[in-house]
Amino acid sequence: MLSGKYKVLYQQLTSEIDTKRIFHDPLHTLAFGTDASFYRLIPKIVIKAKNEEEVSFILKESSKLGIPVTFRAAGTSLSGQAISDSVLVIAGNHWTKFKIDSDGLKISLQPGLTGGKVNSLLARYGRKIGPDPASIDAAMIGGIAANNASGMCCGTAENSYKTIASMRVIFADGTVLDTSDPESKHQFSQTHPQLIQDITEMAASVKDNAELAGRIARKFKMKNTTGYSLNALVDFADPFEIIEHLMIGSEGTLGFIAEISYKTVVEHPFKASSLMVFPDIEKACNAVSLLKSAPVSAVELMDRAGLRSVEDQAGVPNYLKTLSPTASAILVETRALHQDELNQKIKVILDTIKIISSEIPIEFTSIPSEYALLWKIRKGMFPSIGAIRKTGTTVIIEDVAFPVARLAEATLDLHRLFEKWEYREAVIFGHALEGNLHFVFTQDFGSQSEVDRYANFMSDVADLVVSKYDGSLKAEHGTGRNMAPFVEKEWGHEAYQLMKQIKQIFDPQNLLNPGVILNNDPKVHLQNLKPIPAASEKIDKCIECGFCEPTCVSAELTLTPRQRIVVYREMASLARSGHEPHIAASLAKSYQYAGNETCATDGLCATACPVKIDTGKLIKTLRKEEIGEHQNRAVWIADHMSGVTSSVRGALSIVGFFHTVLGTPIMKGISGGLRTLSGNRIPLWNPFMPHGAKKINTSQLQKAKTDKKVVYFPSCINRAMGVSKENRKEKQLSEKMLELLNKGGFEVIYPENLNSLCCGMAFSSKGYTEAGIKNSNELEVALLNASENGKYPVLCDMSPCLFTMKENMKSGLKLYEPVEFILDHLLSNLEITPMQETITVFPVCSMKKMGLENKLVELAEKCATKVVVLETNCCGFAGDRGFSFPELNEHGLRNLKIQLPEGVRYGYSTSRTCEIGLSLHSGISHQSIVYLVDEVSRAKDVVG
Known part of the structure; x- marks a missing residue:
């Protein structure tokens, strides 16, 4: 419960901000307060601010009460700069507006867009933003700018500091400044004359101090995010240019970046890369030094331990496992506007490094x-x-970061420190072209001796980097809490006092992210260390990096995969310890809905996770535990699938009848009322809910005169669900698929006992594991028999069911969903006349996981003159969860309508339940793409 000044602040905030976006309960403060660093602070209040007015209001009210405020966007920060034990303001889903100049040379962005999304927006212009951190698909613009994140290709020439065009800033007192607007700058000069004067005088003073100015200039020739961007005082005279460049890398300690405009850079269309392996780290570093003058875009160094950590990943070259114990590699990329130019650059690069012997022959790939x-x-x-x-x-x-000329020497020194402090698993990799090295090691903070070992190691690292090489202690990850005790050591007393002066000018009350960048506590980097307790083998590998979050349909509605893991770990820890039972009870109660019931278990999080953690599998396990002895009931249902499917067909037909008789408005009213009275236990009807399907009569199957055969398994969903009201003149999918297969020259074989078969997905997704496995095994046996032990291909008409079959069935069956089967087996026998229409397609989660989304587009483009791909992670229907928790489906498709081209009438996908949700939230009827292919095709004439 809130108390004291935080209670007063909460009451003030709720007068202007929706309480649904203000959190102070144990679950949300823990979940939203976690970032990718190894520190943990739990905020008292978390606010999802909606706009500039709200941020300004928060700052004004917090200032009156002397309450600190921290800002964060994606929370991929690694140095502890995005956490707080006070007030945390999140700029995420509400901060995604952008504006691109007509030529794409400039883009204005709010802080809640990911860097990857921004680059996709700029792709059609052949442009991109300069910063390119490894986390670009998860990291948001606010954090990229506030940390001056750089990455693998941008170096120091194309980072946020060098490519900023203008900025909108909200200061500690709530004032908004737009550096692109002369009127805004004039008003700010009138209201903040002292700040302008102080900044102007500070810059002049630094420029007059030749020794200090020279040191600042030298320090920023290499990558450097330690402390504030003092180069702004050397590079600029205009106070507003100084202000906006000081904001870059300030980590929310000087103000809130509400919008930033970037000058974009060229995205070269032609690229080639080479993984060059050398006998040892010294030769690899020597190659880097030579490549500094070659036409390369990026050079990434990886030592032997780093290569070993990834050698078992899918697609990795097999030779990595056979490299010598001392081998090291550099990953080199070169880019060009034309193929001839690319070829010439490759030749120059190869000539440049030919004097250094490699462990394997050096080759480039442009594939x-x-x-x-x-x-x-x-x-x-x-x-x-x-x-x-x-x-x-x-x-x-x-x-x-080290001077590139001394990179080999510095790298060997780091290895000696690893040995000295017994971090024998440590690995080195990084942006070698800039002398920027990352080193990764694992640390047990469970005992004081281990904390002391870490402290001594970091002290030695600081001595090595600063005293021996005059390098950067933080090259691109930001100072945060992690390196705050060492800022003065790197910069010296005079420059450090300058930084303290800057903080005082912008934030005299020290309320903006206090303790970050500047901190008087020499041991702050050893405090508030995050626990990573064992909780479940399904998620124990997670390091809470947040890469998964942009893929999650429930993000911003309830929790993301990272947040589900964070809270689950805490619940498991509290359960083991028996401590704070009231907190444990609160977490468990809140987690039921936020963590469990609104998880789509679609597995898309695993596609973004570097170690393929599928948080949905954890949730399925929790559902299984929750079900307990009720597993037998599901097994009984699984044993009677024919009757269950028949009952569903009957129920849908009755509902469809009343829909026809009563009409949509009355049906919506009745169904909504019944759902409310039931406490939301009755599924929510919607007007696109289909009628019951007709039972498939396998005995009436006509044998075609062809040697080509296919086993067709209509999913139980499509055997139960027929057409929706708006498509009542159409045939149901099972009939349409049969016609298309015959048209394409295939004889269809149904597996025996078809109406009793199910892939098991409907059971396993709810935690009924035994029933799911039983169904899957029975289906596999039936398909093996029907296909003559895999002689004939097997086609399932729903992508999610097919994905489940592929996951479960290891007997060598050739399994296809509709798109892949049509492309691989039917099109050669069909003559296509494309529809003269713009259509939309939506690749469902299972297609994405199988890597088939491009094939869906390929097929659609053969069948229509223009195809628009609807962009959203997951529709949120999640089997039948869209009926029980319709808010998940609504949230997943909240941006659907704005993507629809004007006048579009047709939408296609490959999952019946997903199509119901897509129809509901687009207003356009969605069907299986099988309908489209059938409509635009006819059998090719047989010659001879």
């Missing part, structure tokens, strides 16, 4: 799938290393 895999491996190296740590330990990544 996108091949070089994308190499870079995916590199980007996921930090979490991958964290995943192989001992359970219960913490993974730590440090981020330093």
Whole structure:
């Protein structure tokens, strides 16, 4: 419960901000207060601010009460700069507006867009933003700018500091400044004359101090995010340019970046990469030094331990496992506007390094799938290393920079420190072209001796980087709490006092993210260390990096995968210890809905996770535990699938009849009322709910005169669900599929006892594991018999069911969902006349997990003149969860209508239940893409 000044603040905030976006309960403060660092602070209040007015109001009210405020966006920060034990303001889902100049040379962005999303917006212009951190698909613009994140290709020339065009800033007193607007700057000069004067005088003073100005300039020739961006005082004279550049890398300690405009950079269309392996780290570093003058875009160093950490990942070259014990590699990329230019650059690069012997022959690849895999491996190296740590330990990544000319020497020195302090599992990788190295190691903070070992190691690292090499203690991950005690050591007393002066000018009450960047406590980096207790083998590898969050349909509605894991770990820890039973009870109660019931269990989180953690599997386990002895009831249902399907067909037909008689408005009113009276236990009807399907009569199947055969398994959902009211003149999918297969020259075989068969997905997703396995095994046996032990392909008409079959069935069956089967087996026998229409397609989660979304687009483009791909992670229908928890489906498709082209009439997908949700939230009837293919095709004439 809130008390004291926090209770007063909460009451003030609720007068202007929706209470649904203000949290102070144990679950949400824990979940939203977690970032990717190895620190933990639990905020008193979390606020999902909606706009500038709300942020300004929060700052004004907090200032009156002397309450600190911290800002965060994605929370991928690694140095403890996005956590708070006071008030945490999240700029996420509400902060996604953008504006692109007509030529794409500039883009204005709110802080809640991920860097990956921004680059996808700029792709059609052949442009991108300069910063390119490894976390770009998860990291949001607010954090990228506030940390001056750089990455693998941007170096120091294309980071946020160098590519900023303008900025909207909200200061500690709530004042908004737009550096692109002369009137805003004039008003700010009138209301804040002292700040302008102080900044102007400070810059002039630094420029007059030749020794200090020279040191600042030298320090920022290499990557450096330790402390504030003092180079702003050297590089600029205009106070507003100084202000906006000081904000870059300020980690929310000087103000809130409400909008930033970037000058974009060229996204070269032609690329090639090479993983160059050398006998040892010294030769690899020597190659880096040579490549500094070569036409390369990026050079990433990976030592032997780093290569070993990823050698078992899918798609990784097999030769990694056979490398010598001292081998090290550099991943090199070069880019060009034209193929000839690319070829010439490759030749120059190879000539440049030919004097250094390699362990394997050096080759470049310009095949996108091949070089994308190499870079995916590199980007996921930090979490991958964290995943192989001992359970219960913490993974730590440090981020330093050395002069490139001394990189080999410095790297060997780091290895000696690892040996000295017995971090024998430590690995080194990083942006070698800039002398920027990341080193990753695992740490047990469970005893004081281990904390002391870490403290002594970090002290030695600081001495090495600063005293021997005059390098950067933080090159791109930001100072945070992690390096705050060492800022003065790196910069010296005079520059450090300058930083303290800057903080005083912008935040005289020290209320903006206090303790970050500047901190008088020499041991702050050893406090508030995050526990990572063992909780479940399904999620113990998670390091809470947050890469999964952009893929999750329930993000911003309830919890993300990372947040589900964070809270579950805490619940497991409290259960073991028996401490704070009231907190444990509160978490368990809240988790039932936020963690369990609103999880779609779609597994998309695993596609973004570098170590493939599927949080949905954890939730399915929880559902299984919750069900307990009721497993037998599900097994009984599984044994009687024919009757169950028949009952569902009958129920749907009755509901469909009343819909026809009563009409949509009355049916909505009745169903909504019944759901309310039942406490939301009765599923919510919607007007696109289909009529019951007609039972498939397998005995009436006509044998075609062809040698080509296919086993067709209509899913139980499509055997139960017929057409919706708006498509009542259409045939149901099972009939349409049969016609299309015959048209394509195939004889159809149904498995025996078809009406009793099910893939098991409907059971396993709810935690009825035994019933799910039973159904899956029975179906596999039936399909093996029907296909003559895999002689004939097997087609299922729903992608989610097919994905479940692929996961469960290991007997060598050739399994297809509709899109892949049509492309691979039917099109050659069909003549297509494309529909003269714009259509939309939606790749469901299972298609994405199988890597088939591009094939869906390919097929659609053969069948229509224009295809628009609807962009959303998951529709949130999640089997039948869209009926029981319709808010999940509504949330997942909240941005659907704005994507629809004007006049579009047709939408297609490959999952019946998902199509119901898509129809409901788009207003356009969605069907299986089988209907589209059938409509635009006819059998090819047989010659001869």
